[in-house]
Amino acid sequence: MLAQFSDIAPHPDAELLDLVEKWKAAYEAWDKAHDEWSLAEDRLDAMEPEIPDAVFSRQSDVCLSLRFVCSDGERSPDGRLWHVDKVERLRSEPIMSFGWPHQYGDPGYFSDKRSQVRADEIVTAWDGYIAAKEAARLVSGEAKAAEAANSATAARHAIERQIIQYRAKTIDGIGRRLDILAQIYGDEGDFVRVTKFKAEQDPLSAMPYAILRDLKEILQSGRSHQVFMLQAAE
Structure with missing residues (x-):
């Protein structure tokens, strides 16, 4: 009733x-915070650093001991094959080759200096890009705006x-x-x-x-x- x-x-x-x-x-x-975040993202887009060429796949990478990097790789937003998904592996694992490091003796694994130089180049380039991107987030105000929007x-x-x-x-x-x-x-x-x-x-x-x-x-x-x-x- x-x-x-x-x-x-x-x-x-x-x-x-x-x-x-x-x-x-x-x-x-919430509405105001997300509007401000959107404006900050527009500012960030104008300041976005370029992705370094070093992180993209090269033909010469196949000839090095980086075949695992070039196979089943991910592609960047513009469709190019890159090594971003392998950065942590390249950072943590030394690059080794299998073969005869000397003229005589049994085959085995040995440090591949040329391949290691290329692996270090990929890691350094990606780390530099991430650092530049984070700096751009701070300068543009996007980081602060994102935190405010999430709160x-x-x-x-x-x-x-x-x-x-x-x-x-x-x-x-x-x-x-x-x-x-x-x-x-x-x-x-x-x-x-x-x-x-x-x-x-x-x-x-x-x-x-x-x-x-x-x-x-x-x-x-x-x-x-x-x-x-x-x-x-x-």
């Missing part, structure tokens, strides 16, 4: 309403978890949570569009969105203009 309560009495969902107000402030801070995201998510865990006691409380979803979706009409799309793809998955759509329309229609306590029917 539904029991109307006095406007003078404390709102049954006062805690939820307070959380919603905190969420609005957190969402605004704003964590703060927003913390409040959202509290709102999700809270059990609404009134239609008004449900409506406030629905307003949050509408704001995240972009506008209230998206509930209708998402429901239609889901119904065409997977009807069962459209059910929650249909409930959201109907709740929003009921609340907007004025049929639930008064706040009621939700009680289990006897």
Whole structure:
């Protein structure tokens, strides 16, 4: 049954309403932080150091004891084969060759100086690039902006978890949570569009969105203009 309560009495969902107000402030801070991060990323793009040629595959690498580097390698964003995925191995493992290090004697593994020079060149070039990139992040403000955006995201998510865990006691409380979803979706009409799309793809998955759509329309229609306590029917 539904029991109307006095406007003078404390709102049954006062805690939820307070959380919603905190969420609005957190969402605004999150939105601002991500806008500033986006601007910082644009500045970083203009300062981005060039990837050194030394980290890309060369024909001469195949002739050295770097065949493992050239096989099954990764490709850079522009499609060139590079050695970035092997840097840590090149850094930690000495380059060895198998053969006859001397004119006489049994074959075995021996240090390959030419190959080691090339391996060191790859590692040094990549380390220099990473250092230059990190310096550019600091100068452009991208590092600081990214940290601020991550902190704003964590703060927003913390409040959202509290709102999700809270059990609404009134239609008004449900409506406030629905307003949050509408704001995240972009506008209230998206509930209708998402429901239609889901119904065409997977009807069962459209059910929650249909409930959201109907709740929003009921609340907007004025049929639930008064706040009621939700009680289990006897």
